[in-house]
Amino acid sequence: MDGLTEKRYERQIQLWGVQGQTSLRNSKVCLINADATGTEALKNLILAGVGSFTIVDDTTVKEVDYGNNFFIAEGKLDHSRAECTYELLQELNPEVTGNFISEGVLTILKTEPTFFDKFSLVIGANLTERILQYVGRDLWDKNIPLILVFAYGMIAYVRIVHALHTVVQGHVDNLPHDFQCDAPFPALKKLITTTDLDSLDSTQLRDVPYLLIILFYLKKWLELHSGRPPETRIEKDEFKKLIQEGGKKFSEGNEVNFEEAFSFAFYAWRRSEIPSNVLEVFRHPCCDSLTKKSDTFWFLARAVRDFTFYDNNGRLPLRGVLPDMTAGTANYSQLLLLYQQEAVKHASMVSARVHNLLLRCGLPEDYIDDEEIKTICENSATLKCFEGTSLQHEEARLDDFNVQPAEVFSWYFCLKAARFFQRRYGHSPGTGTSNYLGDLLTLKSCLAEVLNEMKSNRKIEDEYLIELCRFGASEIHSVAACASGIAAQEGIKVLTRQFYPLNNALIVDTVTGQAVSFRV
Amino acid sequence: MMTEAQEPSQKRWAHLRKILERPGPFCHPEFEPSPEIMDFIVTSCKILVVGAGGLGCELLKDLALMGFKQIHVIDMDTIDLSNLNRQFLFRQKDIGQSKAKVAAEFINRRIPGCQVTPHFCKIQDYDEGFYRSFHIIVCGLDSIVARRWINGMIMSLLCYEDGVLDNSTIIPLVDGGTEGFKGNARVIVPGNSACVECTLDLYPPQVTYPLCTIANTPRLPEHCIEYVKVVMWPKENPFNAALDGDDTQHVGWIYEKSLERAAQFNITGVTYRLVQGVVKNIIPAVASTNAVIAGVCATEVFKIATSCCLPLNNYMVFNDVDGIYTYTYTAERKDNCVVCSQVPQTLLIPDATKMKLKDLIQTLCEDETYQMKNPGLTTTVGGKNKTLYISTIKSIEERTRDNLNKSLVELGLKDGSEIMVADATTPMTLVFCLKFQSSDVEMN
Numbered sequence: 035m036d037g038l039t040e041k042r043y044e045r046q047i048q049l050w051g052v053q054g055q056t057s058l059r060n061s062k063v064c065l066i067n068a069d070a071t072g073t074e075a076l077k078n079l080i081l082a083g084v085g086s087f088t089i090v091d092d093t094t095v096k097e098v099d100y101g102n103n104f105f106i107a108e109g110k111l112d113h114s115r116a117e118c119t120y121e122l123l124q125e126l127n128p129e130v131t132g133n134f135i136s137e138g139v140l141t142i143l144k145t146e147p148t149f150f151d152k153f154s155l156v157i158g159a160n161l162t163e164r165i166l167q168y169v170g171r172d173l174w175d176k177n178i179p180l181i182l183v184f185a186y187g188m189i190a191y192v193r194i195v196h197a198l199h200t201v202v203q204g205h206v207d208n209l210p211h212d213f214q215c216d217a218p219f220p221a222l223k224k225l226i227t228t229t230d231l232d233s234l235d236s237t238q239l240r241d242v243p244y245l246l247i248i249l250f251y252l253k254k255w256l257e258l259h260s261g262r263p264p265e266t267r268i269e270k271d272e273f274k275k276l277i278q279e280g281g282k283k284f285s286e287g288n289e290v291n292f293e294e295a296f297s298f299a300f301y302a303w304r305r306s307e308i309p310s311n312v313l314e315v316f317r318h319p320c321c322d323s324l325t326k327k328s329d330t331f332w333f334l335a336r337a338v339r340d341f342t343f344y345d346n347n348g349r350l351p352l353r354g355v356l357p358d359m360t361a362g363t364a365n366y367s368q369l370l371l372l373y374q375q376e377a378v379k380h381a382s383m384v385s386a387r388v389h390n391l392l393l394r395c396g397l398p399e400d401y402i403d404d405e406e407i408k409t410i411c412e413n414s415a416t417l418k419c420f421e422g423t424s425l426q427h428e429e430a431r432l433d434d435f436n437v438q439p440a441e442v443f444s445w446y447f448c449l450k451a452a453r454f455f456q457r458r459y460g461h462s463p464g465t466g467t468s469n470y471l472g473d474l475l476t477l478k479s480c481l482a483e484v485l486n487e488m489k490s491n492r493k494i495e496d497e498y499l500i501e502l503c504r505f506g507a508s509e510i511h512s513v514a515a516c517a518s519g520i521a522a523q524e525g526i527k528v529l530t531r532q533f534y535p536l537n538n539a540l541i542v543d544t545v546t547g548q549a550v551s552f553r554v
Numbered sequence: 555m556m557t558e559a560q561e562p563s564q565k566r567w568a569h570l571r572k573i574l575e576r577p578g579p580f581c582h583p584e585f586e587p588s589p590e591i592m593d594f595i596v597t598s599c600k601i602l603v604v605g606a607g608g609l610g611c612e613l614l615k616d617l618a619l620m621g622f623k624q625i626h627v628i629d630m631d632t633i634d635l636s637n638l639n640r641q642f643l644f645r646q647k648d649i650g651q652s653k654a655k656v657a658a659e660f661i662n663r664r665i666p667g668c669q670v671t672p673h674f675c676k677i678q679d680y681d682e683g684f685y686r687s688f689h690i691i692v693c694g695l696d697s698i699v700a701r702r703w704i705n706g707m708i709m710s711l712l713c714y715e716d717g718v719l720d721n722s723t724i725i726p727l728v729d730g731g732t733e734g735f736k737g738n739a740r741v742i743v744p745g746n747s748a749c750v751e752c753t754l755d756l757y758p759p760q761v762t763y764p765l766c767t768i769a770n771t772p773r774l775p776e777h778c779i780e781y782v783k784v785v786m787w788p789k790e791n792p793f794n795a796a797l798d799g800d801d802t803q804h805v806g807w808i809y810e811k812s813l814e815r816a817a818q819f820n821i822t823g824v825t826y827r828l829v830q831g832v833v834k835n836i837i838p839a840v841a842s843t844n845a846v847i848a849g850v851c852a853t854e855v856f857k858i859a860t861s862c863c864l865p866l867n868n869y870m871v872f873n874d875v876d877g878i879y880t881y882t883y884t885a886e887r888k889d890n891c892v893v894c895s896q897v898p899q900t901l902l903i904p905d906a907t908k909m910k911l912k913d914l915i916q917t918l919c920e921d922e923t924y925q926m927k928n929p930g931l932t933t934t935v936g937g938k939n940k941t942l943y944i945s946t947i948k949s950i951e952e953r954t955r956d957n958l959n960k961s962l963v964e965l966g967l968k969d970g971s972e973i974m975v976a977d978a979t980t981p982m983t984l985v986f987c988l989k990f991q992s993s994d995v996e997m998n
Contacts, residue, residue, distance in 0.1 A: 041636055048836055107664075363771050497579035512620055534877055544850065551878045551880075
C-alpha cells in the first residue's frame, strides 16, 4: 500500500489494520437498485476503499429521485439511473473502479446465471419480494453475502442473508488474559521456581509484575493444598489475604503492583477454558471435512483445533501478549519475553499442521501465508462462525415474543405485510394520491396472512398499519442514510472478516429514535 | 420570485410530502398536516450546522435532501488527505482549503436552490446576534470544549420573565458525536431537557500514562514514544517549532528517538505507525458511523422543524463493534446545573485561610462538575473590581501571577463573596458565591 493510500485510509486502518484494508481492496461489490438507500450504502463502501463496484438498475431517473438521491446530477430525467448514479459515485474515490448495467437483475440472471459469482458482497435496496426470491436463493447457494436495506417512511429494516460467515479477529472488548496460571509452561515454571519474593527487599518487591506475584503465591498455595487451587469462597479470600500480607513489607502499606495482584488474584483459580464460540467452530462439520475447495478459515481452525487437543492439553495457542503491569522494565520484559517465545513455539506447531492439512488436500504449503497463521494464533479465542437464515426459512425460525422493545419490533411484521401487499397488488399500500387509507383493510388482511404463515399469535395495533399507509412507501433521505450506514458497516465486517456481524436483522424506528436487533 | 428548483410543490419532494401532508397516529399531538410545512422548510427555516467534517458533510447532504435551503455551516479547519475516507464533499484537489467553504460549494452545486453559507472561523468568533438567528442548531463536533461552548451560548439566549421561560427564545440543539464504531445523538431543548453540562459525566477524562512510568520504568513501546514526545521534544526542541503530527520530519525524529529509548530498555514494538498513533492521538473514524449518526440527527432536525413526530427523548447511544447495539434513554437535567439551571452556584471553601487561589483554580479544573480548562477569575472587593487571575492574556497573567499563591482571605475574599469565572468551555461568565465553612476558632 503506498503512502498516499495509507494516509487516506489512516483513520480506518486504526480499526481493521492493513490486513483488513487489503481485504477491502480485493473485494467486488454489487448494488441492486440505485435509489437513495442503495446509493448511500454504496457510497460508504466506496469511501472505505472496496476494489470495485457494479450498479444494477433498470429504471430511468424520475423527478422524485432528485428529492432524495444525492448521486444524480441535474438535467438527467429519463436517463438510465444506473449510469447517472455510477458517474457521481465513481468520482468519490479514484482508487475504486466501477461500472453499471442498465438492466433488471432478473433479466441478467436469465442470460447469465453465473453473474453474481464474481462478487464478494451484494447489496439490495428496497427490493420487491419477487426479486428477493430469485436473488436470495442464488446467493445463498453460493454463500455470497447479501445485505438487504429497506427504508420505508420513518422506519428502516436491515437484513443480512449469508449462509455461513466465519470470523477470526472478533476484536472482543475485555477478553480475559490468557495467563494460563493453571498450567504454566515449562519456561514459566522455571521462572516461578527461581522467584523468591520473601527474600526481596521493598525496593526489589516494587519491581515485580503482578502476574509473577500471583504465580508465586499460587505455587505456595498448591504446595500446602495438595496441588488444588483455591476453590471455595473462603479459600479464595484466604489466597487474596496471602497476597495482601506479602505486600505489607512496604512501610506505607501495599504498593501498586501488590494492589494489582490483589484485584487480579482470580487469575490464580481461573481455568483456561475454550470459549463456547470457539468450540462451536471446532465442532462444525466444515472443520472435519477439509477439501481443496474449503475456505482457508477451516484449514486454520482445524490446525488450531488439532494443536489444542493433541499438542497442548486442551489449551488454545498463547496470544503472546501481556497487558501492562506496574513493574520494573527488566522484570516485565523478562516475563513478556517468556510468553512471546512460548507463543512463537505454538505458532510454529500450528503452522506445521496447516501445511500438512494443505498438502493432504492437494494444495501448496504456501497457500496460506504466515501472517494469517500468526493472526489466528493471536485471536484463537475470538473465532466464531455465523450460520445464517435463508429468506425462504425466515418464518420457521422466528421466536418473536422476547424481542424488546416490542413496540419497535412490531414494525418488522408490518414491513413484511407491506411487501406482501406489494407482491399481490403490484403497488405498495398508501401510494395512491388520494384516499391513501383506502388500502388499510386490505393491508390488515395481508398482515393476518403473514402472521399466520409465521405461526405467530402476535397482536399488532391498527395504528401501525395506518402509519404504514401514511408512509406510502416513501423513501426519506435521512432515514435511508442512517440505515445504509449500518448496512455498509455490516458489509465491511463481512469483507474484512473482522468484528462480529449483525446476526441477522435490525429495525430502526426514527419516530422514537430506537432500534432493535434480532435473529430471524 | 423562486426558481423552479425552489418550488416546494415540485414533485421532487413527493416522499417528504407524504409525511407532512398526511396525519397519522404516531405524529406529534400538535401536528397539523399541510403543504405549508414544506414551504416553511424550503423557504424560511434556518439551520446552523456546526462542523464540516465527518458528521458535518453528512448533515449538510441530509438536510439539503430533506428540503432545507437556508443552511449555514461553520468550521475553522482545512482539508487534509486523511479526511477523504469519510468527508465525501472534499476531493484531493481541495486539500488545504477551508472545509466550510468547499462543503458549501459542493452542496450548492449538487442541490439546486440550496443556499449553504460557509463560515471559515471559530465558533467563538460569533456572538449571540449570530446564533440567535437560527431556528435549530445541529452539531457535528469532535471537541467537548466546543460542545460546551455552543451549549452555553444557546442557554444564554434564554429569557426568563418572573421565572417563566419565554418559549420564543428556545433554540433546539441536536448534537451528534462519533468515534470509530461508536456514536451518539441527542436532542437538547434549552430550559426543558438536560443540556450538555448536565451530563458532563458522560465524557470521562482522557487516560494518560503516569509520568513516573514514562520516565523511570517504561514497559510498553507506547511509554517510550510518550517519553520522547513529552520530555525530550520540549527539552531538545529539534525543529524550533511545536510538535506537528502531520509533519513527517517531526514524526521521523520521534520515531528515531523512540527506537533508541526502547533499545535502552530492551523493549520491542516501536513502529512508525505506533509512533504516529501516539503523537497524533489518532481517533479512528469511518464513513458509516458518521452516516448513521448524522442520519439520526438530520431526522431529528426535520421532526423538530415540522413537528411531524415527537423528537427523540433524548439520548441515543450506538455501537456496531459486535452486532448492533443501541440504547435510548432520557438524560436527566441536573437541578443545580452550572449552565442551564437558574440556581445560583456556590463553592464550599473548607478553610479560606489555607486555601490558595491556585487550589481554587485546580478545583474548578479537576472537579467533575466543572471540568474547566483555563478559568479566569475576577471579583469585587470593597466595591471595586479586582482581577484575581487570568492566564489567557499575557500582561494580565504577569500582573496577577503572584495571587496564585495567596490565600483567599489574603486576597480580600469573604464568606458570601462572588467570583466571576470565564473559561473556554462557556461563552457566559459564571458567577460563584463563596461559602466559607467556619472553624470553631473563628466562631469565637
